[in-house]
Amino acid sequence: MSDERFELSRRNALIGLGTVGAASAGAGLGTSAYFSDEESFEDNTLEAGELDLFVDYWTSANTEAIDGGTTGSAQNDGGVSAQYVLNDVKPGDSGKLVFCPKIVDNPAWLWAGSTGFTQYENGLTEPEEDVDDTGGDPGAGNGELADNIQVTVAYCEPSDDLDGEPEDPGDFESFRELNNPEDYTLADLLLELQTGYLLDGLVEDDDEWVPTDDGAYPASPDSETQTGPCLCIDWNVPTAVGNVIQSDSVEFDIGFTAQQSRHNDDPDNPYVDATAAADYHNPSGHGNPTDGTLVANVSWSDDLVALRFEFQDDDDGVDFADTSDYPSTNLPVMIDADENGYTDFQLVWNTNSPNNVDPLASAPFAKREHDNNDGSPGAFVELPADWSAVKSGDSITWGIPRSELGGSFKLSTWGSTGGEGPVVEISTDSDNTPNFTESTEYVDVSES
DSSP states (O other): OOOEEEEEEEEEEEEESSSOOOOOOOOOOOOOSSOOSSOEEGGGTEEOOOOEEEEEEEEEEOHHHHTTOBOOEEEESSSSOOOEEESOOOTTOEEEEEEEEEEESSOEEEEEEOOOEEEEOOOOOHHHHTTOOOOOSSOBTOOOTGGGOEEEEEEEEEOTTOOSSOOSGGGEEEEEEOOOOTTOBHHHHHHHHTTOEEOOOEEEETTEEEEOSSSOBOOOSSTTOOOSOEEEEEEEOOTTOGGGGTTOEEEEEEEEEEEEOTTOSSOOOTTOSEEEEEEOBOOTTOSSOOOEEEEEEEEEOSSEEEEEEEEEEOSSSOOTTOTTTOTTOEEEEEEESSOSSBOOEEEEEESOOTTTTTTSTTTTEEEEEEOTTTOOEEEEEOOOTTOEEEEETTEEEEEEEHHHHTTEEEEEEOEEOTTSSOEEOOSSSOOSOOOSSBOTTSEEEEOO
């Protein structure tokens, strides 16, 4: 399915320290495969409507951080206009990005997403050498800047006391924060966006934001009228970060994609390459049952494979991944990277593992080694430095270098609530008898 999209180009949305060249960003537009505005039947008074995505945006940063770079505001409907280039970011600096989508003239499913990001070391200054041994110039993949920029993501709207139209990000106020975990970073956000984020369908009613009837993002009558919420991203570099980010830079993209919602109750996520799912199973005798589905989404970028596992719970108020409901809830993901029939490693999320995961610096995340010859499990170890993981709300996302997984691999899960409630197994049979060693019943996932 082709999609109507706006994109802040990865190559050219750049935040850096020291001397980094400025750039501009491009964007492309298409039409939804579900909806075509190219056909009309005017003689019979039947005429195709529109699904046209516009995105107004505003960006800012403290003046010192810009240092010859580019911030600004505009409306993007396909032109080369989106720019955000900061040339001299230092501890204590901050900024903000605001995106206000408008979909003319039909409601639609609206995703925010990213095709990935790349961090650059850009050599090592003398102070940085004392705390950072990665090096490289430009040193793609070795920078640490995105890991040290903290972000807050929220739905927002123009301030109530605003006189006239918004002119900069300071004219907006947040009305609902999204699932921002503690110490949420730009790297975390971009990792999660690689598998896409479906924006909530909200509309303002008597000064209150309420859900739309079908959950889709509401339509605007024209490109100047804001009907749905805007998305605000506030960022800052804590003063405690220190020299590890000197001379580093990060390139990234943020995009928006809309799909027709009418006659499309189960839309395809445009940022996902492969998906698998399984319903929860409540074993007999477990005293705290609940129902739901675990959905696995996998997305490849040039450098990274993102694996996102979303626990879609029912509305009974008990959630699989909530440690206040299940103190021992956990999720191991078995991976057969070379597809030889045996597990190579596990990706582990476990908040209550005093002997295995808890002692690790990457806790509650860990990697468990397996013997590639027979799949037998070995030690729990910290996530490698170039691996990443984040939990936001009911979703857990891992970022694994593409070099580790290639363009295809096999996976399975065995989510457990520690004997209190449901279990969930993603596999080709999902018979709730997990196999941690042999991958014959794991799910095949691939980029193509």
